[in-house]
Amino acid sequence: MKLNDSATHGSATALLPHWADALVSRRSSAVASSAIRDLLAITRRPEIISLAGGLPDVSAMPHEWLRELLADALGTPGALQYSATEGDPELRAVLAGWESTWVGRPITDDDVLVTTGSQQALDLLGKALLDPGDVVIVEDPAYVGALQAFHLAGATLLAVPQDGNGLRTDLLEAQLAGGVRPKLVYLTPTFHNPAGTSLSPIRRAHVAALAERYGFLIVEDDAYRLLPFGADAPQPIAAHTDRVVRLGTFSKILSPGLRVGWLTAPGPIMAALVRVKQATDLHTSTLAQVVLGRAAADTHRLEAHLAPVRALYAARAAHLVGALRGRFGERLALTEPAGGMFCWATFADGTSVADLLPRALAAGVAFVPGPAFSPSGGTNASALRLCFASVNEQRLTQAVERLHSAVDG
Amino acid sequence: MKLNDSATHGSATALLPHWADALVSRRSSAVASSAIRDLLAITRRPEIISLAGGLPDVSAMPHEWLRELLADALGTPGALQYSATEGDPELRAVLAGWESTWVGRPITDDDVLVTTGSQQALDLLGKALLDPGDVVIVEDPAYVGALQAFHLAGATLLAVPQDGNGLRTDLLEAQLAGGVRPKLVYLTPTFHNPAGTSLSPIRRAHVAALAERYGFLIVEDDAYRLLPFGADAPQPIAAHTDRVVRLGTFSKILSPGLRVGWLTAPGPIMAALVRVKQATDLHTSTLAQVVLGRAAADTHRLEAHLAPVRALYAARAAHLVGALRGRFGERLALTEPAGGMFCWATFADGTSVADLLPRALAAGVAFVPGPAFSPSGGTNASALRLCFASVNEQRLTQAVERLHSAVDG
Numbered sequence: 001m002k003l004n005d006s007a008t009h010g011s012a013t014a015l016l017p018h019w020a021d022a023l024v025s026r027r028s029s030a031v032a033s034s035a036i037r038d039l040l041a042i043t044r045r046p047e048i049i050s051l052a053g054g055l056p057d058v059s060a061m062p063h064e065w066l067r068e069l070l071a072d073a074l075g076t077p078g079a080l081q082y083s084a085t086e087g088d089p090e091l092r093a094v095l096a097g098w099e100s101t102w103v104g105r106p107i108t109d110d111d112v113l114v115t116t117g118s119q120q121a122l123d124l125l126g127k128a129l130l131d132p133g134d135v136v137i138v139e140d141p142a143y144v145g146a147l148q149a150f151h152l153a154g155a156t157l158l159a160v161p162q163d164g165n166g167l168r169t170d171l172l173e174a175q176l177a178g179g180v181r182p183k184l185v186y187l188t189p190t191f192h193n194p195a196g197t198s199l200s201p202i203r204r205a206h207v208a209a210l211a212e213r214y215g216f217l218i219v220e221d222d223a224y225r226l227l228p229f230g231a232d233a234p235q236p237i238a239a240h241t242d243r244v245v246r247l248g249t250f251s252k253i254l255s256p257g258l259r260v261g262w263l264t265a266p267g268p269i270m271a272a273l274v275r276v277k278q279a280t281d282l283h284t285s286t287l288a289q290v291v292l293g294r295a296a297a298d299t300h301r302l303e304a305h306l307a308p309v310r311a312l313y314a315a316r317a318a319h320l321v322g323a324l325r326g327r328f329g330e331r332l333a334l335t336e337p338a339g340g341m342f343c344w345a346t347f348a349d350g351t352s353v354a355d356l357l358p359r360a361l362a363a364g365v366a367f368v369p370g371p372a373f374s375p376s377g378g379t380n381a382s383a384l385r386l387c388f389a390s391v392n393e394q395r396l397t398q399a400v401e402r403l404h405s406a407v408d409g
Numbered sequence: 410m411k412l413n414d415s416a417t418h419g420s421a422t423a424l425l426p427h428w429a430d431a432l433v434s435r436r437s438s439a440v441a442s443s444a445i446r447d448l449l450a451i452t453r454r455p456e457i458i459s460l461a462g463g464l465p466d467v468s469a470m471p472h473e474w475l476r477e478l479l480a481d482a483l484g485t486p487g488a489l490q491y492s493a494t495e496g497d498p499e500l501r502a503v504l505a506g507w508e509s510t511w512v513g514r515p516i517t518d519d520d521v522l523v524t525t526g527s528q529q530a531l532d533l534l535g536k537a538l539l540d541p542g543d544v545v546i547v548e549d550p551a552y553v554g555a556l557q558a559f560h561l562a563g564a565t566l567l568a569v570p571q572d573g574n575g576l577r578t579d580l581l582e583a584q585l586a587g588g589v590r591p592k593l594v595y596l597t598p599t600f601h602n603p604a605g606t607s608l609s610p611i612r613r614a615h616v617a618a619l620a621e622r623y624g625f626l627i628v629e630d631d632a633y634r635l636l637p638f639g640a641d642a643p644q645p646i647a648a649h650t651d652r653v654v655r656l657g658t659f660s661k662i663l664s665p666g667l668r669v670g671w672l673t674a675p676g677p678i679m680a681a682l683v684r685v686k687q688a689t690d691l692h693t694s695t696l697a698q699v700v701l702g703r704a705a706a707d708t709h710r711l712e713a714h715l716a717p718v719r720a721l722y723a724a725r726a727a728h729l730v731g732a733l734r735g736r737f738g739e740r741l742a743l744t745e746p747a748g749g750m751f752c753w754a755t756f757a758d759g760t761s762v763a764d765l766l767p768r769a770l771a772a773g774v775a776f777v778p779g780p781a782f783s784p785s786g787g788t789n790a791s792a793l794r795l796c797f798a799s800v801n802e803q804r805l806t807q808a809v810e811r812l813h814s815a816v817d818g
Binding site for chain 2: 022025029031054056070071077083123148266275
């Protein structure tokens, strides 16, 4: 028994002890740290204009309104106490109302589960629905956090390409007809991260019909629905079938830092999701739910808050697209986002973005290389994701100039 | 393609569609909903005095102080933005200071990971360290949330009994000598939930020596450290070895509703934990971390807040123990808690608490039956957990009277 020898060890981190390496699970080794996250550490340098992160603009976070709501909420004694795994009743009621309107059929409070951000919804789906080896079909490109969550669940990921109208549902159908049997098909059909696309209405109906024919569940990640630049977001896939788990979040419209999202799910799936959420974090922040429930219920003020945010993002998106067109012309194929926070650009001449990135950083501009959004890392070698949400127009112009100089450098 | 037929479906929950049942994962089916949680739904009825929940008293949640800190924190623009997976730098620095003092060797900021409550720490450990079939040794009885998290990770749980001095480390050693090779040994060595025990200093050193000899990792869940009734909490197991992941939480001392905890871990394990936390919920609430970092740094005010909470819990614990002794005498073997929120009682005559519970509820008192804290559900058939933290002394007396009438009824 050596009681005190460890007092001389110093930081455990500095030692990198061998014994601990051996304890790490196989499945956690299957999850790579996000390339975006690693890149963000570099792009915090002030001389770099970063279009790499996915940060909402600070104007999308109404500090004064939330300060008022927080002060009010603390008048409720229960706001600091443990609460139900399913979520705050008032918040669930407001969200059920939103979802009913969007999908065009009644979604009850019991169909809504409040989550600790939308990322947790993906983690819970992995736990509640996926056993190792289950097949999940994702879009190529796809949201990186979903790839991580499904990899962590031990799923086998299969990517189906997108085009300018979103997922190629004809290619999905070909896979299904060829015998592939996914448990889940994961899509971000509206104002896609990273692709900037929206799935066309015909394809929404098509993927819904495929879900009913082949028995899979659609996960419809709808994080950007309330950020359209012109017309409202298209009707959800869930309008066409109930074989859908829908994901929503307050991160893009009120605050990502509060970590509150939600999902809707059919009953038996909901029961499993609640059970695994209980084991995952008991429940989502009571105080944050009370605050966001009241914000979401105040439709008038929420709309007054969102209108200028949408206008700002729309102007920045248009500016970025214009500047890229002006500098690169036909060399760069672009999505023209109709909402959301991202523009996806692909070099027509096969320029390698992996080679470009260090030159771009040296020139003072950052982006996320396309392969980061591919489950295998093996596609999108000439594509890049550009986030315009939190960079003003003057800086967007500078960023495009720098990118251009890096390409020709 | 049927575009609108689903408009007639009504609530998906009401349908309980068969197709969805088939999609639920095998591992989620291995996680039972906590018996405590199901019981809590019943015990919300006002006529029942509930000693079943594990709720801190409302006086343990300083509403006015937190209101001030929240208002201040919203002056920091970043408080509503995305933030680092590892946690808020100021909060990590304060926690590293606390942990260094407790374990008696330097714990650096990099050794600290902020978690979305302590329950998330258990979930992350499951993901980062456990592959299906890995063996985890737990105490019998043990914290229910840990049993759920490790079951969800696919672990094989093995229970080693406790006595009045905590885990029987001699029985643990016998298991190890007999060839059992756990990856983790999970303990709540200080002011145990549910057992009310604390592991003796000799056993702390013993389990640390066993970890070094047999190569397992200790998970030291230290949720109640700052709630001693007399002398300070004993020195952590981590004072004896660095083969420890320590878990802490703000839930019992400032607010459970904010969902903020932390862990400390050796470097290679920390890297895996950060990777899986990123896939789990990106990061813990930025705002809550800023607020709790400032509260934790204000040692003087924190101590002024905690002193009356400790005194209140100590008085209630003493009152409950006195009332039980007075009513039941030798029929009920009790732990006398030296801190924390729980008293564990065992009927010497083999009374079945499963049979007792409905009679107790009918008499107007609730408790959690002992088998809920057993990984197999097969032990503690005559034991019950009683939480005294949030029930005043008059009601505690009434609760014991009602329990007595139920036993003799």
